[in-house]
Amino acid sequence: MGAGRERAWRSSRLAIAAAFFTQGLVFISLTTRLPRIQDRWDLGELALSGLLLMMVLLAGVGSLVAERLAPRLDSAVVLRAGLLVVAGSVALAVLAPTTGVFVLALAAYGTGLGLVDATGNMQAVALEHRMGRVVLPSCHGAWTLGGVAGAVITLATGGVPWSAIALVAVVPLAAALAPYLPRDHGVAATSTETDVPWRAIVVVGLALVVFYTVDTAATTWGPVYLDDVFDAPEELVALATLPYLLASGVVRLAGDRLTEHVGAVRLLRAGAAVALVALTVVVAAPTWPVAVLGFTLLGCGVAVVAPLSFSAAAALAGRDADPATRQARVDPVVARFNQFNYVGALLGAVMTGAVGSGSLRVGFAVPLVLVVALFWLARAFAPADAPAVGAPADA
Template structure:
């Protein structure tokens, strides 16, 4: 390692952190103003639901192209382009003259957001490899900070009575500048290519790929387990986001307290991601996923078995903390799957994970309509059990001889 590498790594880490923060902030600038957009377009509830679905649909349609774009242009370049295009799509949605144009802009925004997601995670993983220890969870924590920042910007714009196009134009310009500055400090393509070379010696790699366990069937099994862990993680997050307030209301919590379920989940998840890198470095991804799965299953399982407002708040907090490191761990492992080109495993898992975001609300809604919301929220402990079953696919604790590159 040359003397300049630590400073280059630090600058690249700060740059990736800025990209994650920017990605979290962009849509969060729009989210609090969606009711305003609904009123301006004269949409009923069903039509509004279809409109906001355009975002994940666009993400799913474009998600699989992200890996090829990363290989062709570089992960940092893809992340920055996607950031700027996402901001432009949101501005187009806020300025559109009719609902069809808004749907189209949302679909494009979702597509660009999914490409950004793969690009920034891919570059974050490259930086992580150069550090030789887990740092990816801290990037995801900064995404949460960005979401809070975007929400505060939207609240300020509403208070100042800024027109939606003006507000989103400011957001687009601000975060485009941040992304372009970050690009200057990202790793060059040459460093990116060097970082994705196999870390095992050629002989060990040949032995590993020659074993029957390294067959296509094993690869498919590993991919399936990673997808199940990621979908379980996002279902926990989405179910808490979408249903926690309603469920606490059913338990008799006043409106202000009922909103605390969401805060408990995302707050604990943020804390888990801040602490996550240190815990992963010490205990390994597999142990952390097993702890997370147990927290999700036991915390929400007990909260649903013995329903009360305090117990449910603790259950949501346990689920948030338990899910904190799951998606970063899956992305790290997916990008290292043997036999796949760089970015391919990450793109596939990210794409399928977004299906979880798309399918989770109607699944819980269908179950709630037929068996009640309390039983429908059994998706929480079931998700925890899925994580426990699939956790062996994740890497264990590093041995001392693996070293630690600062």
């Protein structure tokens, strides 16, 4: 029975990683085609910004919907539904005959994005508790590798007809068929909202906000930084993002073992130190290749903040609880905790650009200052050092 359970866990682990990979691939496939989308629908900067804001806000709504549905239907069911929404909305967005249909498709995609974000992390957290070992960093690493794949696909298919891009929808459609982790319905839960230590969880959430502020600043403003400040060759400005993603992906894939050997608190502080040096290099870079080096180091430094944040939040929510009660607490907490993701993304996009309106060197001083907070916030991550205390349990 033990060998069969291990095989089932491995199968679910691959399925969850596939969901993260799919989410990264589809998201980056869309964002890397924003210039082409602007041209197709004749969108100005303000209109495009409004559409992106709509997507982020509706992703938050989707995350809250997941919070409501997962306890009733099981996170695996809601994850599959979210992937189907993503598949349908992406295909509709590409093939939309009018601007109105395109906007509705993006709205649906934003909602599906939130559903998959929340339930994917629910599944990864549940697997950590069942297996009794760290898996979230490598799952987030799969997202990053999916993003790299999406960027590469965009570069390789720049000349294909626009309608052919709808084939991207096949990826989430296939991922919806994967064998996700089922809930054990044999035990009733007895959790209440008052059992959740929200104050401690909010402290961990602040670290997630810091990460997504830094991450969004790097991925959104990095190429612009190389272009505006250094006048780097146009075909090379993507080097602000691609090495960042690759470095982040490598560290995340190694993050499971690193966390088990070093501990979440020490790993987070070491990463914060690397990120501080990296952002100093970015801000003070004399040439664009030096700035690229800084962005690459930054990917190494902040890579594990997001997955360890979800681990710590789940560990705090499920502390001193039986398996079924832990499940009842953790799924809603993960869905609500996911909102910090979108807060950080908005701050990274808006604050860096607003502060850096005169010079993006000054703009990147924003994440440089914020990353210092990780040294203090790291102490709240102690629960992530033991994601599943004792024997493996259902979640």
